[in-house]
Amino acid sequence: MQKIVTNIWYKDNAAEEAVEWYLTLFDDAKVTSTVPYIEDAHGTVGNAMVVNFDLAGQSFTAINGDDSAKHDHAMSLLVNCDSQEEVDRLWDAFLANGGSEIQCGWIADKWGVNWQVWPTGADQYLGGPDKEAAVRAVNAMYAMKKIDLQGIKDAYEGK
Template structure:
């Protein structure tokens, strides 16, 4: 059993969001849906807690009502091996009402923040030459969705 599990609070879209996330990522599944009963506080039969797994990471989602909202202070960081993976995840996660932000960050239609980050970024920004890494950083700061080729070109001074 995973010791630390992210617990996501939704107004009333926990089951919808979990199903969406499971459809986005490979090796993902809904594990269980616990529904409200006669005692409430939610409507009988609606999802109370949804447990799901994305790429081996377990999550809980709660329909807890409108008391709390997601903020950028917490985000889900996704390592992407290729530009194709970055593009696919980016486009899927912003679909249906999500919003682009800066430097590889976005909010999905449920308000949850994601970082869609190519694994190459650590190599590029953490390279041994601070001038090259600085150019790449300046390029990244102008981007919304990250572009690996543009970051590498900036690193090389092209």
């Protein structure tokens, strides 16, 4: 069992819907258990109170709650992508399912959960040994919503 598990609160009984959709984004994703509401548990008896699930080897808990909790991008789920194609696929999927772009690789899904969709190759430019080039790369990133690895590379190289 994973010692620390990210717990995500969903309003309007959307936990099951959100989890089912997340499962479509990652190959090795699955629901590991569901805890239904029981009498006197502030929900409809039989509906899911908690959905435990795994995405890419990481355990999460989705809980159905009220609208008292709010998500913002100060806490996000970072997805390290091996290629620009993976960045594009995930970004497009979030947008097509009602998500909203934020900035610098952050995107909120339709439930307000914030994600960072990040090409791991960008780090070599943003933290590269040429400090002036790295500043250009960082400034290019600041101007982006979805991260464009080639754009960051071009800025680093002064193109």
